[in-house]
Amino acid sequence: MTELLTAAQMREIEQAAMASGEVTGLELMERAGRGVVDAIFEEWSDLAQASLSDRGPAHQQEGGRVPKAVVLCGPGNNGGDGFVVARLLKERGWEVHVLAPENTTKMPPDAATNRSRWKEVGDILPLNRDGLRSARDADLYVDAVFGTGLTRPPEGELAELLSYLAGSGGDHGYFQPRMVAVDVPSGLCSDSGKVLGCPEPEPFSSLAPYARLTVTFETPKPGHFLAHGPELCGQLVVRDIGLTKWRSVNADGRGLRLPRLQLVPPMPNGPDEPHVHSRPTLRPKIRGHKFDHGHVLVLTGDRWATGAARLAARGALRMGAGLVTLSAPRDAAPEVAAQITALILRVEDNADQLAETLEDDRIGVVCLGPGLGLHARAQERLDAVLAAAPPPGKGTYLGRGRRLVLDADALTLLSRRENPFQGLGKHVVLTPHSGEFARLFPDISARLAGPQRPKLLSTKDFTGEALQEGLAAAMAYREALSAERGPAYSKVDAVRDAAKRSGAVVLLKGADTVVALPDGRAWVHAAVYDRSAPWLATAGAGDVLAGFISGVMARGHMPHEAAILGAWLHVECARSFGPGLIAEDLPEVLPSVLKALLQP
Numbered sequence: 001m002t003e004l005l006t007a008a009q010m011r012e013i014e015q016a017a018m019a020s021g022e023v024t025g026l027e028l029m030e031r032a033g034r035g036v037v038d039a040i041f042e043e044w045s046d047l048a049q050a051s052l053s054d055r056g057p058a059h060q061q062e063g064g065r066v067p068k069a070v071v072l073c074g075p076g077n078n079g080g081d082g083f084v085v086a087r088l089l090k091e092r093g094w095e096v097h098v099l100a101p102e103n104t105t106k107m108p109p110d111a112a113t114n115r116s117r118w119k120e121v122g123d124i125l126p127l128n129r130d131g132l133r134s135a136r137d138a139d140l141y142v143d144a145v146f147g148t149g150l151t152r153p154p155e156g157e158l159a160e161l162l163s164y165l166a167g168s169g170g171d172h173g174y175f176q177p178r179m180v181a182v183d184v185p186s187g188l189c190s191d192s193g194k195v196l197g198c199p200e201p202e203p204f205s206s207l208a209p210y211a212r213l214t215v216t217f218e219t220p221k222p223g224h225f226l227a228h229g230p231e232l233c234g235q236l237v238v239r240d241i242g243l244t245k246w247r248s249v250n251a252d253g254r255g256l257r258l259p260r261l262q263l264v265p266p267m268p269n270g271p272d273e274p275h276v277h278s279r280p281t282l283r284p285k286i287r288g289h290k291f292d293h294g295h296v297l298v299l300t301g302d303r304w305a306t307g308a309a310r311l312a313a314r315g316a317l318r319m320g321a322g323l324v325t326l327s328a329p330r331d332a333a334p335e336v337a338a339q340i341t342a343l344i345l346r347v348e349d350n351a352d353q354l355a356e357t358l359e360d361d362r363i364g365v366v367c368l369g370p371g372l373g374l375h376a377r378a379q380e381r382l383d384a385v386l387a388a389a390p391p392p393g394k395g396t397y398l399g400r401g402r403r404l405v406l407d408a409d410a411l412t413l414l415s416r417r418e419n420p421f422q423g424l425g426k427h428v429v430l431t432p433h434s435g436e437f438a439r440l441f442p443d444i445s446a447r448l449a450g451p452q453r454p455k456l457l458s459t460k461d462f463t464g465e466a467l468q469e470g471l472a473a474a475m476a477y478r479e480a481l482s483a484e485r486g487p488a489y490s491k492v493d494a495v496r497d498a499a500k501r502s503g504a505v506v507l508l509k510g511a512d513t514v515v516a517l518p519d520g521r522a523w524v525h526a527a528v529y530d531r532s533a534p535w536l537a538t539a540g541a542g543d544v545l546a547g548f549i550s551g552v553m554a555r556g557h558m559p560h561e562a563a564i565l566g567a568w569l570h571v572e573c574a575r576s577f578g579p580g581l582i583a584e585d586l587p588e589v590l591p592s593v594l595k596a597l598l599q600p
């Protein structure tokens with residue numbers, strides 16, 4: 001397991017460690033700075049080799065070039081880490097230029113100590129564009145302006161400096177030369193992955209620089225995986241600074257810090273290795289009758305709209321469900337029958353007939369939504385399914401309650417009900433994309449999206465009232481952006497709130513898929529960094545995911561486990577297939593992925 005820690009949790013752990021008397025803040029800062037330097041040299045061996053302490057002073061005498069670093073240190077402990085990095089590089093013979101704020105009255109004591117240590121060996125330039133101009137052409141830039149303590153969007157000279165650095169990176173080639181972020185790229189909220197003060201959805205010309213390498217401490221933070229985090233962090237490295245012992249206690253030494261947030265899959269070579277499995281585990285199918293491996297019922301849409309449900313059904317079958325039945329309205333039945341072999345077809349004339357089918361308590365999982373339609377009959381079918389799946393404890397289905405996956409149109413239909421969440425519970429997995437999520441949880445979605453950019457004025461608006469209104473909206477938007485406070489409301493917060501409100505397990509899709517339970521437990525499934533699979537954004541892939549989750553539940557996993565495993569296997573299939581993938585390929589490539597997974 002790789003736990004993702006928020007800024008507040010990280011502070012709590014640090015305080016618990018210092019309160020124990022076993023370690024000081026200064027020692028932690030030294031370890032952090034050293035961790036950054038080690039990571040730099042591991043990433044760029046040419047820089048390690050160029051260091052004089054490795055090659056000896058003769059190198060310089062022989063005319064060898066002295067490597068040059070610019071270290072940008074902010075007003076807090078992140079800046080303190082920066083001063084340590086600067087000192088350690090200088091000790092290795094580097095030419096080091098440090099930029100830092102002149103006013104140090106509010107500087108935390110450990111950072112101030114490291115500032116003084118630096119001043120014994122080097123000068124300090126102002127932390128602004130002028131300072132940067134006088135320290136040009138470095139081999140390495142170290143961004144230690146803000147870390148987990150960012151509380152508001154940067155302003156004035158700092159904003160100018162950060163957006164200058166940001167403008168030099170991104171897709172157009174990373175900042176040249178190399179930029180290393182200490183803990184997080186400055187301006188990125190470590191809890192949410194949002195860039196404070198920057199319009200959503202893009203951090204283009206943002207207030208946070210694009211790093212090529214980000215070195216964080218102890219555990220990764222949610223913001224490294226959510227929203228813009230992966231794009232800005234470049235590559236992520238986690239350095240152990242010796243806080244493991246205090247990770248699960250409060251500052252007073254008691255109690256677990258809740259709620260917990262885990263990364264799926266755990267980071268390979270992460271700080272918790274080798275104590276963890278680096279892969280999630282799927283229950284093997286051992287023996288038994290087909291019904292012992294679960295019976296999934298997938299509802300199709302109407303005639304000409306059955307493809308999505310067929311994709312889901314094939315996903316569930318390939319996942320290892322013992323039996324998968326498609327329930328199709330009569331007019332859609334011929335089309336379905338012509339397309340399937342191992343799947344079973346059941347014809348429905350009306351919702352009552354569906355209710356009859358659902359009396360079969362061997363049907364452990366029902367999946368509906370893909371291609372279902374949004375008409376009254378689809379609503380009746382959804383109601384029939386919800387009525388026939390009482391929350392666990394009240395029903396008799398296999399003694400554990402029937403489980404449901406509600407996807408696509410089923411989610412839109414839910415949002416149209418007078419009481420959308422009635423009849424839901426932890427036996428239900430909701431799998432919205434952001435649009436469906438906004439329909440179901442409009443207020444939560446608006447909070448997550450942050451201030452909305454007003455519509456651009458067109459030339460016909462350039463006079464009179466329209467112009468006044470447009471300008472007022474633009475001013476209000478600017479103010480709302482600058483009033484954003486850290487830690488910002490994150491996708492994890494939003495999905496937790498949605499799960500709590502609906503009572504169901506909620507999976508909100510994306511490269512940063514988040515799964516949450518109503519009790520606050522949450523997981524980030526990250527298809528980013530070296531796990532990114534952009535070709536998964538293809539029509540029908542979501543339908544297959546609903547089927548995968550249904551299939552995993554049929555194998556006996558709890559709904560939240562199924563959501564996590566389904567999301568993970570979905571990405572593994574996409575990665576295994578590679579570019580050119582279409583939705584139909586996902587179930588077909590699953591057997592080889594499962595084979596590799598189940599191998600000891």
Ligand SMILES: NC(=O)C1=CN([C@@H]2O[C@H](COP(=O)(O)OP(=O)(O)OC[C@H]3O[C@@H](n4cnc5c(N)ncnc54)[C@H](O)[C@@H]3O)[C@@H](O)[C@H]2O)[C@@H](O)CC1
Binds near residue numbers: 014028146184
């Ligand atoms: N928590 C821990 O366990 C450890 C933390 N360390 C470092 O400490 C960092 C956190 O330090 P801090 O909490 O001091 O926070 P930061 O150094 O991230 O910055 C906080 C400072 O900047 C100010 N600030 C915040 N937003 C601002 C803005 N928009 N404009 C101007 N000033 C702003 C704050 O008032 C505060 O003075 C971590 O990111 C990490 O780099 C490491 O030294 C190792 C141990």
Ligand SMILES: [K+]
Binds near residue numbers: 183
């Ligand atoms: K930073």
